[in-house]
Amino acid sequence: VKKTASLYKEGLAPQVILTTVQHRDALIRYGVPAESIVVPARQPYTTYQEALAVAPILRQRGYRSAMVVSDPPHLYRVRWIFHHVLGEESIRLFFISSEPAWAKGFWWDSHQSRVFVLTELPKIVYYWLAHGLLGLKDDPQWTIDLKRRYERFMRKIVP
Secondary structure, three states: OHHHHHHHHOOOOOOEEOOOHHHHHHHHHOOOOHHHEEOOOOOOOOHHHHHHHHHHHHHHOOOOEEEEEEOHHHHHHHHHHHHHHHOOOOOEEEEEEOOOHHHOOOHHHOHHHHHHHHHHHHHHHHHHHHHHHOOOOOOOHHHHHHHHHHHHHHHHHOO
């Protein structure tokens, strides 16, 4: 949220497309006007669904470029997904890393960072297989449920 607000305040983004509505109030507190925040009609549950929700907004508003902000361990998958969903469209994407306190140093230095990295690895494989190789156009509900259980499990077992 902080990184997105700072990019907006620097004049690098005229609008913010927010895929997680729960962060809207925080963006406003950081100085992003409510009228500059766009929230997709459908609230996504997965990163793939976020790209599916954002793509029509970019197209309808005629964007030629967009910045995608996400946490450091998440950027590889985010980049793959957005390029996969947008395909050969002429929308130039820039991927910007947030700067969370837990991501300072090496990935194994903090519990939150270890969990993030260890939950990201199987997701990369899943997205490549499900959306790349098999060509699924959305995430089935069972995969969303499995992802949530796996993330809860990892938070408990990773020291």
